[in-house]
Amino acid sequence: MSLMIEAIYFVTAAVFIVGLKQMSSPVTAHRGIVWAGIAMVIASVATFGAPQIHISMDFADSPNFILMVLAIALGSAVAYISAKKVAMTDMPQMIAMYNGMGGGAAAAIAAVELVKLSDGGASHGVVIQTLAVLGAVIGAVSFSGSAIAFAKLQGIMRKTFRLPAHQLVNIGLFIAVCVTGYWVATGSPVSFNEVILFFVLALVLGIMVTTPIGGADMPVVISLFNALTGLAVAFEGFVLDNAAMIIAGTVVGSSGTLLTQLMAKAMNRPISNVLFSSFGSDGGEAAEEEIEGSMKEVQAQDAAIMMAYADKVIIVPGYGMAVAQAQHKLKEMEDLLTARGVDVKYAIHPVAGRMPGHMNVLLAEAGVDYDRILDLDEINPEFPTADVALVIGANDVVNPVARSNPDSPIYGMPILDADKAQNTIVIKRGKGAGFSGIENHLFYADNTRMLYGDGQKAVAELIAGIKEL
Amino acid sequence: MVEGFTALYIFMLSAFTGYEVISRVPVILHTPLMSGSNFVHGIVLVGAMIALGHADGTLELVIGFFAVALAAGNAVGGYVATVRMLEMFQTGNKGKAQGETA
Numbered sequence: 001m002s003l004m005i006e007a008i009y010f011v012t013a014a015v016f017i018v019g020l021k022q023m024s025s026p027v028t029a030h031r032g033i034v035w036a037g038i039a040m041v042i043a044s045v046a047t048f049g050a051p052q053i054h055i056s057m058d059f060a061d062s063p064n065f066i067l068m069v070l071a072i073a074l075g076s077a078v079a080y081i082s083a084k085k086v087a088m089t090d091m092p093q094m095i096a097m098y099n100g101m102g103g104g105a106a107a108a109i110a111a112v113e114l115v116k117l118s119d120g121g122a123s124h125g126v127v128i129q130t131l132a133v134l135g136a137v138i139g140a141v142s143f144s145g146s147a148i149a150f151a152k153l154q155g156i157m158r159k160t161f162r163l164p165a166h167q168l169v170n171i172g173l174f175i176a177v178c179v180t181g182y183w184v185a186t187g188s189p190v191s192f193n194e195v196i197l198f199f200v201l202a203l204v205l206g207i208m209v210t211t212p213i214g215g216a217d218m219p220v221v222i223s224l225f226n227a228l229t230g231l232a233v234a235f236e237g238f239v240l241d242n243a244a245m246i247i248a249g250t251v252v253g254s255s256g257t258l259l260t261q262l263m264a265k266a267m268n269r270p271i272s273n274v275l276f277s278s279f280g281s282d283g284g285e286a287a288e289e290e291i292e293g294s295m296k297e298v299q300a301q302d303a304a305i306m307m308a309y310a311d312k313v314i315i316v317p318g319y320g321m322a323v324a325q326a327q328h329k330l331k332e333m334e335d336l337l338t339a340r341g342v343d344v345k346y347a348i349h350p351v352a353g354r355m356p357g358h359m360n361v362l363l364a365e366a367g368v369d370y371d372r373i374l375d376l377d378e379i380n381p382e383f384p385t386a387d388v389a390l391v392i393g394a395n396d397v398v399n400p401v402a403r404s405n406p407d408s409p410i411y412g413m414p415i416l417d418a419d420k421a422q423n424t425i426v427i428k429r430g431k432g433a434g435f436s437g438i439e440n441h442l443f444y445a446d447n448t449r450m451l452y453g454d455g456q457k458a459v460a461e462l463i464a465g466i467k468e469l
Numbered sequence: 470m471v472e473g474f475t476a477l478y479i480f481m482l483s484a485f486t487g488y489e490v491i492s493r494v495p496v497i498l499h500t501p502l503m504s505g506s507n508f509v510h511g512i513v514l515v516g517a518m519i520a521l522g523h524a525d526g527t528l529e530l531v532i533g534f535f536a537v538a539l540a541a542g543n544a545v546g547g548y549v550a551t552v553r554m555l556e557m558f559q560t561g562n563k564g565k566a567q568g569e570t571a
Contacts, residue, residue, distance in 0.1 A: 012512070017490060019509070021491075023494075024490065025495075026498060029505075030556070032505070033505050033508065033548065033551045034552075036505070036508065037548050037552075040512065040514075040544055040548070044515060044518070044544075050518075052519045052522040053522035053523075054522070063530060064522055065522075067521060067534050067537075068521050068537055070534075071521070071536075071538040072518075072538070074538050075539060075540065075541030075543075075545065076542070076544075079541070079542035079545040079546030079549070080545050080546070082546065083546045083550045084549060084553075088553075088557075091500070094546065095504050095507055095547075098511075098543050098546035098547045099507045101542040101543040101546070102511060102539070102540065104539040105517050105535075105540035105543060108517065108532050108535050108539065109517055109536050111536075112520040112521070112536065113520065119525075119529075222503070226503055229513075233513045236516050244512055245512055245513065246480065248509050250479075250480055250487065251487035252506045252510045254483070254484040254485070254486075255487035255491040255502075256503070256506055258491060258492065259494075259499065348496070350496060357497050357500035360497035361497075361500055364497075364557040370497070
């Protein structure tokens with residue numbers, strides 16, 4: 001590989017690291033992604049000069065170059081249009097999809113190299129073959145797993161599908177993948193059929209690992225797949241002897257792992273728990289204790305009065321707000337209340353929504369000031385002094401069971417103390433339990449009032465109510 | 470040629486770098502950062518291009534084509550999604566960093 005390309009890859013890797021660093025601060029984040037973008041374009045263009053790439057316009061003679069240009073155009077166009085059009089609320093599943101594409105690409109690179117070996121290509125030794133196989137497994141699992149995560153979040157796949165003894169099946173599959181992977185990694189020459197079998201098994205493993213995981217755990221899973229894709233890219237970087245891929249992939253692998261840990265920690269669920277057990281599947285019903293009190297409904301008019309004459313209102317948004325696209329209405333209500341001298345704040349649980357920061361992104365979209373948006377640790381001491389806590393589309397993150405009932409699946413998860421506010425108003429679509437299927441004792445508390453309806457409509461009614469005063 | 474222990478050193482140092490670089494990220498940037506790092510592994514595009522570049526025969530060409538198309542999708546989609554998210558933090562940007570994650 002020419003010195004020039006090597007130098008460009010070197011600079012690219014450095015810019016990626018600086019870019020990621022900048023992305024971790026709100027002031028420089030935008031600059032960070034733009035720099036990384038420029039580096040990516042330069043690296044891709046430079047790659048056309050690589051000795052493996054023969055630029056030829058003659059399709060019959062050498063179709064590689066024309067196919068390459070077509071593939072880049074196709075992949076870019078589809079991704080560009082989808083990323084531009086998608087609503088902010090649907091961003092998590094889009095990240096899952098683009099991430100899956102990266103994993104698929106890494107697996108496909110391995111497939112090209114392995115098929116080449118099975119076709120009598122010169123082997124680069126067991127170490128390289130092993131790395132190719134490792135990258136292939138990880139990439140393939142990330143690809144099919146991300147596709148399932150996308151389908152679940154997009155609502156294409158609603159049910160949580162689980163075989164009897166699902167974990168045993170998965171363990172069996174994993175062993176099968178390891179065995180075929182070993183055959184392929186040590187094969188000389190590599191058997192073509194074994195390569196095919198190996199890839200099919202790896203793809204099925206990705207699907208089987210992801211299907212039993214509930215939607216509430218998806219952010220952790222997407223983050224994990226993101227880290228895995230990074231690792232797969234790094235391994236294929238070793239195979240292709242490409243330092244930019246090794247460094248960028250490894251950096252993403254480790255930073256993604258850290259991010260995954262942060263999320264899992266916020267949910268108080270070890271990553272192994274997320275992957276190998278499912279929410280509410282075991283002992284949930286048996287441990288269910290009798291709930292005292294009943295759900296008390298409130299009219300929007302009365303709720304509006306409660307808030308308009310309050311000194312302090314804390315809004316607790318959750319995924320329901322995202323689904324209802326209620327963030328703009330919330331901002332409108334905030335302005336009205338602020339004009340009346342009410343202190344309005346937003347309380348964000350680390351895992352509210354489908355991703356950490358999901359709520360922040362949506363509220364920022366609506367133009368809510370940063371200073372009003374507070375984290376769990378910052379806001380929890382303020383709940384007892386709040387006149388009204390308005391819970392909109394959040395459930396598990398305000399469930400006091402997490403504090404009180406050791407048998408509950410969410411026991412120990414830090415929650416927002418909405419129940420400690422003087423009054424709590426809960427905007428909720430229906431009477432059903434939340435994502436985890438756990439009954440929420442907050443809804444039955446004496447000072448809780450339920451305002452049923454779609455988030456956006458309910459807030460619009462509240463706004464109308466406040467305006468009338 | 471990156472080989473042997475040099476490769477291991479690169480791997481180890483990159484891993485620590487990744488860990489350090491994002492260790493102080495505020496919660497509000499978690500989703501954009503995940504999206505941003507998702508974009509960064511779009512560098513798989515250069516590998517996919519090389520794989521397709523030296524592909525022989527129909528099967529390798531087809532797989533290589535998918536590799537490049539998927540990688541380009543990863544890079545472009547990751548970029549656009551990240552920029553869209555970060556643009557929302559632009560207006561009224563006072564640069565207030567929220568507290569760190571627990």
